[in-house]
Amino acid sequence: MGKFFSLLKMQINSQLGLSAARYALKHDKKSLWKGLGMGLAILVSLGVFAFMYIFLMIQFHESAMVLQTPQLIITIGAVGCGLFVLFFGIFYILGALFLAKDTEFLASLPIRQESVFLSKFILVLLGEYPLVLFMMLPPVIIYGVNAQKDVLYYLAAAFCMLLLPLVPLLLASLFSLLLMQLVSKTRRRDLILLIGSVILVLVLFIGPNLLFSGMDENDPDIMLKLLQKSDGLIDISGRIFPPAVWMTRVLSLDFPESLLNLGYLILLSAAAFGLVYLLASFVYQKGATAQMESEKRGKIAKLNYKASSQLLVMYRNEWRIILRTPIYAMNSLILVFVGPFLMCLPLVGGSMAQDPDIQALYTLIEQGRNGPVLPLILAGILCLINLMNPAVSSTFSREGKNIWILKNIPVDIRIQAMGKLLLGYTITMAGAIATAVVMAFAFKLDVPVTLLSIGLCALALIPVNVTGIYIDLMRPKLKWNNPQEAIKQNANVILAMLVGGIILILFGAMAYLLSTLITNTVLLLSTLALILGALSCLSLVALNKAAPKAFRRIEG
Amino acid sequence: MLSIKNVSKSYSKGKVKAVDNISLEVRKGEIFGFLGPNGAGKTTTIKMIAGILSIDEGSIVINGHDIAKDPIKAKLSMGFVPDTHDVYERLTGIDYLNFIADVYNVPQAERKKNIEKYLEMFEMMDAVGQPIKSYSHGMKQKIILTGALLHQPPLWILDEPLTGLDPRAAHLLKEEMHRHCEKGNTVFFSTHILEVAEKLCHRIGIINKGKIITVGTMEELRHSSDASLESIFLEMTEEGSGVNG
Numbered sequence: 001m002g003k004f005f006s007l008l009k010m011q012i013n014s015q016l017g018l019s020a021a022r023y024a025l026k027h028d029k030k031s032l033w034k035g036l037g038m039g040l041a042i043l044v045s046l047g048v049f050a051f052m053y054i055f056l057m058i059q060f061h062e063s064a065m066v067l068q069t070p071q072l073i074i075t076i077g078a079v080g081c082g083l084f085v086l087f088f089g090i091f092y093i094l095g096a097l098f099l100a101k102d103t104e105f106l107a108s109l110p111i112r113q114e115s116v117f118l119s120k121f122i123l124v125l126l127g128e129y130p131l132v133l134f135m136m137l138p139p140v141i142i143y144g145v146n147a148q149k150d151v152l153y154y155l156a157a158a159f160c161m162l163l164l165p166l167v168p169l170l171l172a173s174l175f176s177l178l179l180m181q182l183v184s185k186t187r188r189r190d191l192i193l194l195i196g197s198v199i200l201v202l203v204l205f206i207g208p209n210l211l212f213s214g215m216d217e218n219d220p221d222i223m224l225k226l227l228q229k230s231d232g233l234i235d236i237s238g239r240i241f242p243p244a245v246w247m248t249r250v251l252s253l254d255f256p257e258s259l260l261n262l263g264y265l266i267l268l269s270a271a272a273f274g275l276v277y278l279l280a281s282f283v284y285q286k287g288a289t290a291q292m293e294s295e296k297r298g299k300i301a302k303l304n305y306k307a308s309s310q311l312l313v314m315y316r317n318e319w320r321i322i323l324r325t326p327i328y329a330m331n332s333l334i335l336v337f338v339g340p341f342l343m344c345l346p347l348v349g350g351s352m353a354q355d356p357d358i359q360a361l362y363t364l365i366e367q368g369r370n371g372p373v374l375p376l377i378l379a380g381i382l383c384l385i386n387l388m389n390p391a392v393s394s395t396f397s398r399e400g401k402n403i404w405i406l407k408n409i410p411v412d413i414r415i416q417a418m419g420k421l422l423l424g425y426t427i428t429m430a431g432a433i434a435t436a437v438v439m440a441f442a443f444k445l446d447v448p449v450t451l452l453s454i455g456l457c458a459l460a461l462i463p464v465n466v467t468g469i470y471i472d473l474m475r476p477k478l479k480w481n482n483p484q485e486a487i488k489q490n491a492n493v494i495l496a497m498l499v500g501g502i503i504l505i506l507f508g509a510m511a512y513l514l515s516t517l518i519t520n521t522v523l524l525l526s527t528l529a530l531i532l533g534a535l536s537c538l539s540l541v542a543l544n545k546a547a548p549k550a551f552r553r554i555e556g
Numbered sequence: 557m558l559s560i561k562n563v564s565k566s567y568s569k570g571k572v573k574a575v576d577n578i579s580l581e582v583r584k585g586e587i588f589g590f591l592g593p594n595g596a597g598k599t600t601t602i603k604m605i606a607g608i609l610s611i612d613e614g615s616i617v618i619n620g621h622d623i624a625k626d627p628i629k630a631k632l633s634m635g636f637v638p639d640t641h642d643v644y645e646r647l648t649g650i651d652y653l654n655f656i657a658d659v660y661n662v663p664q665a666e667r668k669k670n671i672e673k674y675l676e677m678f679e680m681m682d683a684v685g686q687p688i689k690s691y692s693h694g695m696k697q698k699i700i701l702t703g704a705l706l707h708q709p710p711l712w713i714l715d716e717p718l719t720g721l722d723p724r725a726a727h728l729l730k731e732e733m734h735r736h737c738e739k740g741n742t743v744f745f746s747t748h749i750l751e752v753a754e755k756l757c758h759r760i761g762i763i764n765k766g767k768i769i770t771v772g773t774m775e776e777l778r779h780s781s782d783a784s785l786e787s788i789f790l791e792m793t794e795e796g797s798g799v800n801g
Contacts, residue, residue, distance in 0.1 A: 302685075303684065304650070305664055306654070307667065313655055317651075320646070320647055320651060321646055324687070400642075401642035404606075404640075405643070407606070407608040408631060409660070410628045410629070410630075410631035410632040410660060552610050
């Protein structure tokens with residue numbers, strides 16, 4: 001046990017940079033304050049999202065009160081939380097367990113493989129608690145305050161929140177362990193890992209959709225039966241994640257039912273943990289070492305010596321690295337294509353296709369077909385979805401220790417930055433086009449409207465991407481153990497998202513102002529395109545001016 | 557070929573002086589050995605020459621180009637091998653070499669000739685199509701060396717170039733260093749293997765605690781006796797023996 005705790009302590013220390021922070025506290029207070037200030041700025045910015053989420057939850061609580069099931073707010077929060085943990089957990093777990101740079105080092109230590117697995121699992125679990133707090137505190141407090149609950153309720157809620165991410169994360173671990181078993185048996189490991197994780201993500205999201213699509217929500221008899229049963233709505237809402245139902249019952253029912261449901265929650269968590277831990281003790285090492293083994297090919301490869309321009313080679317090099325690093329591909333590429341598909345899934349023949357609200361939306365789209373509003377709104381949606389892509393805002397951070405190559409090669413940083421920007425822009429635009437096509441199909445949009453929205457999005461995303469690359473160039477996160485950290489634990493990605501969001505809000509405000517001044521659709525859209533084009537050019541010029549100074553400051 | 561004038565570099569906002577006002581002239585046609593104990597400032601100096609670290613004070617001129625003012629031309633004049641084996645592990649060897657050839661503007665015919673020359677020399681032809689992550693330390697070093705030399709730069713900057721190389725590859729590299737210098741080019745390299753420095757270098761510089769404490773040929777360093785480089789090194793880098801160079 002001593003070895004395990006020592007390992008866990010070391011991993012937490014390394015992950016959170018505790019020793020480095022302690023050192024900074026003694027010797028370099030300025031950098032510590034800088035880091036804290038940056039963290040605080042991000043927290044404040046996230047406060048906007050927290051405010052929106054709390055507002056949404058209050059609204060939901062009021063509706064649930066009308067249905068006499070105010071505790072539904074906890075079920076919904078817990079289901080959302082469970083799905084988030086599961087979705088992101090797969091990437092976190094794969095990154096931490098199998099793709100981290102310390103895998104080889106840890107394999108060389110005289111520590112049992114299940115201890116290594118457990119320490120890494122706990123590390124990922126600890127990283128999930130901020131998300132759990134973010135998503136669960138508002139529903140727990142809103143319900144608790146309204147129902148005038150006592151201290152025991154809050155203690156039980158805290159205990160349930162501790163248990164909540166366990167099951168989805170264990171499920172993610174189980175999938176990852178099985179996937180890595182498969183990967184370890186194949187020759188093209190990176191490719192299989194990539195395809196496997198896409199399939200996993202799709203299965204995870206198609207599953208719940210299928211679960212709901214079996215129920216006709218517009219059937220009055222079913223709805224009546226659900227409402228007549230005191231917790232019918234809770235049952236159906238928690239169908240995809242039973243721990244959410246148990247947590248709701250722990251917090252809303254009296255003794256002994258509450259204790260019984262707590263027992264279910266503990267039992268399922270313990271059983272899932274036991275199963276995954278047992279499996280890990282047999283198969284973890286094999287999957288982890290498979291990634292270290294070489295992918296040597298039998299025959300000698302045909303060598304190609306074709307020359308290309310510096311800009312093109314920077315662009316192509318970025319592509320190769322993203323495509324051949326599963327973590328980068330999963331985060332930058334897969335979400336771009338899987339995201340839009342999953343978002344529109346319920347609309348295409350799924351449970352929501354016959355929803356009266358969606359039908360009303362179709363009517364609205366039909367009415368706005370010839371006006372400027374539809375392409376503007378669509379362009380806004382395309383921009384917002386692709387704002388989340390970290391391909392641009394982590395581009396220099398992803399270099400990690402290889403930054404010496406960029407610093408040493410005789411290529412002007414402006415060309416390097418342009419190559420990287422071009423790659424990120426290609427990915428975000430590919431995502432925007434994919435989203436636009438799926439949306440055109442789902443919402444029955446015309447080709448001109450779709451093309452206009454893609455065009456406006458293409459212009460608006462240039463300044464957004466330029467800002468992202470500049471933020472990462474200013475302060476790249478070059479010291480990381482796991483490529484996942486270069487993206488998921490990179491403040492630049494969040495900051496770029498927030499700043500990009502502000503830029504898009506300003507663009508939206510500008511479009512609204514213009515629409516009040518110009519009534520002609522063609523003139524309005526042309527004016528907007530011209531302004532966005534000019535701003536794009538300005539942002540590129542600004543990047544060209546600022547990049548050399550920022551690059552000089554990087555000392556890898 | 558390489559001129560370092562009054563160069564200083566500090567870390568932690570000036571609190572730690574890693575390199576303290578050093579000056580060096582490395583001539584055309586010579587192999588210059590750069591020695592020093594761990595943490596003496598060797599790698600910091602080399603990284604400043606390579607344009608990886610910025611220079612706080614002073615200047616470094618490579619083949620007539622100031623690395624701070626004209627970094628692109630200065631970098632085109634040198635081939636750099638770092639002391640680590642960090643390289644794009646997800647690329648294949650040939651992807652990496654083509655990338656380097658492209659950024660150093662090496663024409664297709666020349667790149668093919670040079671890449672094949674070094675790959676054959678390092679016995680890497682069979683492995684060059686495989687991902688770099690499958691390479692051993694020595695193989696990574698060989699691919700980095702090939703990348704650094706393939707554009708035939710007049711100045712080679714090599715930080716611990718022999719680390720990880722098998723005896724045959726190390727021998728061939730040393731011969732290549734000689735051939736390079738015979739053509740009027742220059743090699744600036746750091747090493748901890750004093751026997752290699754003693755036999756290979758035309759001149760040697762020793763750095764300690766950020767200061768150059770001596771520069772000269774082996775004969776000049778020996779003064780009168782026939783002391784080995786090891787005893788000279790130990791004597792000069794002994795605690796408290798730092799002398800301004």
